[in-house]
Each structure stands twice: as structure tokens, then as C-alpha cells.
Amino acid sequence: VTDLSQLTLLQRASLGSGVGMWSTQSIPEAGIDAVSFSDGPHGLRRQPTGEPLSGGESIPATCWPPAAAVGSSFDVELARRVGAAMGREVRAAGVDVLLAPGVNIKRTPLCGRNFEYLSEDPHHAGRMGAAVVDGVQSAGVGASLKHYAVNNQETDRHRVSADVTERALREIYLAAFEHVITTSDPWTVMCAYNRINGVPASQHAWLLTTVLRDEWAYEGVVISDWGAVVDRVEAVRAGLDVEMPTSGPQWQADLDVVAAVNDGRLPEALVGRAAERVLTLVQRATDARAATPIGKVPIDEDGQHALAREFAAQCPVLLKNDGTLPLNVAASIAVIGELARTPRLQGGGSSRVNPTRVDVPLDEIERLATGPVAFAAGYDDDGRVEDPELIVDAVEVASTADVVVLFVGLSDSEESEGFDRAHLDLPRGQLALLEAIAATGTPIAVVLVNGGVVSVSGWESQASAILESWLLGQAGGGAIADLLFGVVNPSGRLAETIPLKLADTPAATNFPGEGGRVSYGEGIFVGYRWYDARDLPVSYPFGHGLSYTTFGYSDLDVQTTGTGRALAIDVTATISNTGAREGREVVQLYLAPAGGDVARPLRELRGFAKLALAPGESRPVVFRLGWRDLAYWSVATASWEVDPGELRIELGASSRDIRLSGMVALPIPDRTIVLGPDSTLSEWAGSSHGRAVLEDALSSDVPRSLLSAQALETLGSFPLSRLAKFSFAGLDPARLTELAETANHAIA
Ligand code: BGC
DSSP states (O other): OOOGGGSOHHHHHHTTBEETTTEEOOBGGGTBOOOBEEEOSSSOBOOTTSOTTSSSOOOOBOOOOOHHHHHHHTOHHHHHHHHHHHHHHHHHTTOSEEEOOEEEEOOOTTOTTGGGEEESOHHHHHHHHHHHHHHHHHTTOEEEEEEETTOOOOTTTTTOEEEOOHHHIIIIITHHHHHHHHHHOOSEEEEOSSEETTEEGGGOHIIIIIIIIIITOOOSEEEEOTTOOSOHHHHHHHTOOBBSSOSOGGGHHHHHHHHHHHTTSSOHHHHHHHHHHHHHHHHHHHHHHHHSOGGGOOOOHHHHHHHHHHHHHTSOEEEEESSOOSOOTTSOEEEESHHHHSOOOSOBSTTOOOBSOOOOHHHHHHHHOSSOEEEEOOSOSSOOSOOHHHHHHHHHHHHTSSEEEEEEEOOTTTSBTTBOOSOOOOOHHHHHHHHHHHTTOOOEEEEEEOSSOOOOTTTGGGOSEEEEOOOOOTTHHHHHHHHHTTSSOOOOOOSSOEESOGGGSTTGGGSSOBTTEEEOTTTTOOTHHHHHHTTOOEEEOTTOOBOSSOEEEEEEEEEEEOOGGGOEEEEEEEEEEOSSSOEEEEEEEEEEEOOOSSOOOSOEEEEEEEEEEOTTOEEEEEEEEEHHHHOEEETTTTEEEOOSEEEEEEEEEETTEEEEEEEEEEOOOOOOOOOOTTSBHHHHHHSHHHHHHHHHHSOSHHHHGGGSHHHHHHHTTSBHHHHTTSGGGOOOGGGHHHHHHHHHHHHO
16 A cells, blocks of 8 residues: 555546446555445355356355345344354455445335345434444454445336435435445445436535535445446545446547546546545455455355255245144145245346355255155245146145145245346235135145235235245255254344235335336335335335243333433333243334424334343333434535424334334424515415514505414415515515514514
8 A cells, every 4th residue: 555646647636436346446556446336235256257257156155044034134243143153254265345235225116136234214224334444344344235225126227317305315225235334334335326306426516525525525446236337437526436337448538538637627636536545445354354364264165054944944024824833743744836846036237146055945845854754846946937736746745744835935036136126026926826725624834935025914814824044045944944943033023014915015006117207105104104104004014023922011211311412212122032932023113203394104113123032031121312313304504403392202012003102392492483575475474473573564554464373374484585576565665674674683
């Protein structure tokens, strides 16, 4: 690593583009090393030669539970451990930066890449994402927080403009990034492919500089998503540091940057600024390599696999259970569904890991069972087409068993990076199978295998139990068996709502857009915020998940200290395991702001904690809320605001299962109203000083009647300047500024 002034302009520009597919450029003559990258986000995907098209798979690595599963664990410590376990393998492979995690919000369940994302809620995605970054970086490698920002669909992802208000950006789409950046300092941030309000993310100065650097004080390196840069000169101007994977043929984009500086179109300092950040990244990577040399990180594949099983078992969500689960080990079990024999571990695309081994659910169930286990495939590989012969076989196997464990779900042909889904249904052949098996009367425990949400409303009444296992990585088979038999008690919770139907979903009428633009018409009402605001029934709400034990909530206590920005609210309660098994409860804290002038969601997640409790055990849960937790983005003031008034604090087992709640009055001073000629008659009348000044100015009784309740009803919305145009008002337009000054002075 060297001093910038020793580099030529072209060398400085060249630090801003990758080489090959997976690294930045080195400048050996200046002693500058390259920094290497690998996907991400649920394990290491390292091509043997470092090139993508070298044929063959990436080097074997542990395939960890993908983000959709990790998100459902609602377990920050687990997310950190997953990150650290991934980081160790990345370090061992000699790679510097893992392209993880993805914290894009699940705006629609149709997004083909939802398996790579954590949540429909920004608080949750931010906390879990920060924990992944902390874990990865604890292993001496960097993380890359992606895809910044508003990359919520795959359809036309390289061009589409996500048209979204600043309030929705701040509260929903940027909030998780903000939290991760300000608390966990990822080495790099990866910009998204899409445009935001017309401007490509790779060239978005407001996103890359105003918000990321000026407001959040980020000092790391912004890399582009692979091929996201449209115009490199504009990207550098906006604040992008490195174009990946290269600068184009003959280093064209590097030369463009040099030319732009030479002819005065681009300030040289901007190129230097980007190069300097890259040098800092090189230094970070060099230090980390020296601290943990490659040979010093032995990877124990068995140990990693065992960890992957432990992690995976914390993620699935028990949606429904009439007591069929946990299974009796001695029961006669019919395992049905090709997915039990040919498991799906992960989604398709750039995240695909070549696993070191694979647990097959059927084998793992056979291993734990002491009674007979029979198997029938029930459908061919993806189950899209109904196969009458396979269904007949499956029905025969089901009829003689005590219980059916039915594996159904999505295949790679139905969800992947690169395209979005068209519907939420399970494949047709699988639905036909389910119906035929239900007719046997044998109780069915359904195991769902899918990265994005599938609809359950058409068939769930036929299932005695449903375990949503998501995609669980290479050890998912063992984890599913552990959960089915109760070796592990299910403790996952939904990080995304399961809607009754596609038409109910927030983006249903605004997805995937038209003419290259997608309007985020639902604004801040994303996920449960939408279903709550519309008072829509759902199949399973955000935060839902059952356990083989039960939990009690008691002793809510809310204490407020400080005022204004120093405000702190401490919330405590006691959580008890009221059942007979060890289990984990996810306690969720929601804030329900009382109505003011601004539209607010009915409730918003502002805290969650996962507690392990022995039967009969009680433990306290403690949350601390600060001013910012209470704030919304004010369009009027273009800043975060907290309104005075009352607030409901809720503790619940899901967003629709609130167990305790209490009201607090917020010690927030009333906002000072600044009056002006364009303030309305009502605004003047609503301020005691404004009213007094106006009463004085309205010299006779007739104009004064303007301040009567009746007149205010019809004329109150008139700005004073416009009311002054009516002669009956008796207001001198030329005096309005002076009146406002008098009133404001009195208010101050
Ligand atoms: C994906 C990124 C990934 C990159 C490198 C892109 O297509 O959007 O998530 O990290 O490729 O493989």
C-alpha cells in the first residue's frame, strides 16, 4: 500500500475497476495488492480458477441456511455465528471479501431472490444483517452489504426504475442499510442494478454520497454489482469506488475517467477519493491476511456440517399443529414427496454453493425412527405435472401408515435469481398428490421446501401440521428430522407474512411495473404494515410460529427517562415457559403510534429477543427504545420527527398475537409552528399568538367573523395570502409578512 501521489492518474483510475471476475487490480510496481471477492450470501462460491466460465463447479464449501431461513430464526446471535462460520471458510480459501449479506426488503413474495433476503421488515433485516456482518468480519474477512438499494424484483432488474417516495426510502428501503452501516461497518457496500427514481443506483449521488457518506459517515468502499455501471464517469462523480467485474474491453472505462479529468469534466479529487478508499480496503485485507494466514485456518468439514445442522434447526417455522408433531419415533411413517429424497438446499443464481455433503431428509428420518418408514415419490422432480401412477403408489403407502410426512415445495425452475415468480401456488402435481393423500384420512404433516412464500390457503385444512422449512442448506435434512421428532423444538418465526392470496399483497397492483418503471404506490405500507392498514385477514401473520411448548407473558413495565432526543423508554416483562418441554420464544416489541396528522402503520416492529426457557422457567426480557425508534420521516420538514402524544407499546408472540400492552405519554415538546403568508387561516387561528395578531389586524366585526368556527370550516384551508385577495377579508396583502413576524416573535 502506497501513497496516492506516487500513482499516475491512470493508475488511480484503474484502482476503480476489477480484473478478471473476482478481484480489484493490483499495481505490483507500487506494492498494491489486489483484494478478492466471492459470493455469498450463504457460503463460499469460489470458482477453481477464479473465473466464472471455467466450467465445473465452485470449490466445495459448506452450504449454510440461506437468508430466508436465517431471517426466520429471529436470532441475532445465530446470525452472527452463521456469519463467523462462513467467514472462517472464506478466510481459509484466501478470499478477502464475502459478497454478503443481502438486506433488501421483501416487497412482494414474488421476488425470485427472496430466498437471499432476510425480511419484509427493516428493523428485523437491519438487526439480522448487522449480526451477519459482525460474524463474517470477526473471521478476518470483509462483508459486502448488498444490494444498495431498492432492488426488490428481478424482472428487468438491470434497467427498471423503482419509483419511491423519500419517506418510504428512509423508513423501509434504506433503514436496514442504515443500521448495518452505522453499527457494523461492513468493509464494502455493493450498489444495486436498478434505477431509483430514474437514476441508476451505481450513479446515484444522493444515495452514494449524501446519504451513505454525509449522513451515515460510511468510509468503506462502494463496489458495483457485477455489470451495474452504466457510465463510469458518472458513477465516480456520484461516489462509486470500484466498478466490478472489470472496466470493459481495453480498460475503456478507466481511460474514460482519465479523459474526463483531463478535459475538466470530472474533478481529479473524486478519482483520488475513490482510489484512497480502495487503498484503505487493501490495507484492511493485508492486515487481516497477516493476522490469520491461510494455512492457519483449518476447516473441519464435519464440524462445519454439524454446525450447519444446529443452525438450520433454529430456522423453520411451525405454522400449524394439531398435536400430530412431534412424531412418535415408534409410529409407522409414510414419507412422501421427491423433495424428501432429492432435497433442495438453496436457490439458483450467483449464491449457489457447491456443498461439501448433503443430508437427505428421508435418510435422517429413517435414522431417528424406531418404527417402519416407507417412502413414495408422489411426483416427478418438480411436481408441476400431475403423475397419476406416482400418486396411486403414494396413496397406497399413506393408507397403511400412522402418519404421513409430505414434502412439497418449489424447484429451481420456479424461483431463482434472474426472474420473478408469477404466482404463489405450489406446483399443480403436488397439490393433486396432497388432495389424494388427504382422502386416505391418515394425518398429514406437511414440510414446505421453498425460498419465497407459497400460498397455503387452498389446502391447509387438509394438513394436520405444517412445518415451513424454507431452504436450509446442506444439513437441512438432519435439521428437519430433528424438528419432526422433537429432538429440537421449533422456534422459527415468520419474517414475512403468508397472505391469503396474491391479490392481497402490498405491491399486487404495482408489480413488476411497466415502461421501465415500477411505482412503489404502497409507500411505507409494506408487509404486515399493509395487511394491518387494510385490515386484511392473512394465512399466517408476520412473527408467527408455534412451538411444542407454550409461553406466558406477564409483568409489563414501561419507564420513560429523558426528553427530546435524549428520550429513552425501557420496557421489561417476564416470559415463562408454561409447557412441558424446553423451548425458545421470540418476544416481539411493536410500537403503535397514536394517530397524528401523519399516516402511520398500525404497529411497527422495534425490538425482538429470543429466549431459551426450560419447562416452568421464567426470565425477564428487556428492551430499550430511543428517540429514533419512535420517529417517522417527515415530508414536511425532510427530517426524522417524533410527535408529542401517546404511544402504545406492545409485546407479542406475533404481529397479530399481542400479549401485553401499555400506553406512554411522550415527553416531546410541541413543535413550534412558524407562520407565514402561506400558512392557512386554520393554522393562524390554531396558534394562540397567530390568532391574537390576526384578530388585531382584522379591524372590524365582519372580517373578524372569519375566525368563527363556522367560517373556519369552509375557509380554513385558504392560505392567508390568498384570502387577502377577497375584499371582504379586509386584510392588507402587503402587511402579511409583518404580521407573521409579530406572531412568530410572540411564539418564540
Ligand atoms: C448478483 C450479486 C452477486 C454478483 C457476483 C450479481 O449478479 O446480483 O448478488 O454478488 O452477481 O456474482
